[in-house]
Amino acid sequence: MKSFAEIREIAIARKGEAGFAAHMASAPEPPLRELADDRLLAEFTKRIFQAGFNWSVIETKWPGFETAFHGFDIGRNAMMSDEDLDRHLSNREIVRNGAKILTVRDNAIFLSDLAREHGSAARYLGDWPVEDTVGLFELLKKRGARLGGMTGQYALRCAGYDALILSKSVVAGLNMAGVIDGAATSKTAMRKAQAAFNEWHAESGERYAVISRTLAAAVPD
Template structure:
């Protein structure tokens, strides 16, 4: 497996120098204390990323005030009891994107977050306190117990919430292959374990956040 220094050197060469790489990394999201968030903000972020998946992100952003109003500020307890009448109202609401299965995911993820709140005190505490050294464990919980949160959808939701995390984008997966971490996709449990172990090692070598490590990997290979 390649060292982090070798990967960073490749990213520097591609970007045209250390200063250029750091400029490209300047807008990297900064990790924050997710435990201080209300669970309504967790549900809101989950909903936004689910609706953006396979869709024009800017359309969802432009309609977001409508989503917040339609889903009662994303109160988990209220949305966990979404009725057939609520669903019908959502499907008629032109202020949101009227995608039935994605609308139902709001209810299912509200139930998921309510269950986490019972187990951990709040869903935000569960997600915020989950160690970055076991992100794949958190992904597994989100995929198994949530709705439409598998793959990069859930990963981006965590990143935008402020979780220090890597994302298995196409470029990152390509870089992981190039670095000798995996051979092929990063979808199996075994491959994801190798990926997590590699990021943990690079984090220890460099002191870089998992977010910045992920972005440096992506910049180390051709677009």
């Protein structure tokens, strides 16, 4: 397996010093545990609606989403009724996708359960050890609604969790680095990816988001 130093050199050789610095500048700091749970539900919902859709349309309509879903209040949305659903399905201020609208209710229930179990859903997820990020991915897939795969991974990153992301470019980087051979969809491959990230973090001291972006920069776009 290649060292992180080797991967970083490859990334800089591909992007150039300035290009690499620009590429890394957008890796967020991790404030997830400080979020209110309604903001976490909002982030989950935004990423679910953006999946397979034009992201800019969701951004433009987002004020309508905030109004329609009562500021993503957890308790209110967990009690979404049939009348509420009908109202959402006729609301032109949001994207009227019934299956995705129902995820607001289901994920409100999920976050309510976590808050009841641990005091704060955002703090519980934010404190999840980055050394077991794939375990957190499994939790979102098992207990959340439409939070498996890239949707949940991007939602965590955008909410501020220091998440690795198994995007197409990162998976290509993992193959290039000799970590896996092929896709990163099986539990075995994901655990291998996690172990490699843990080793690179120990080597470099870099955040997992930085390592993830470096891997993506080290392979062709």
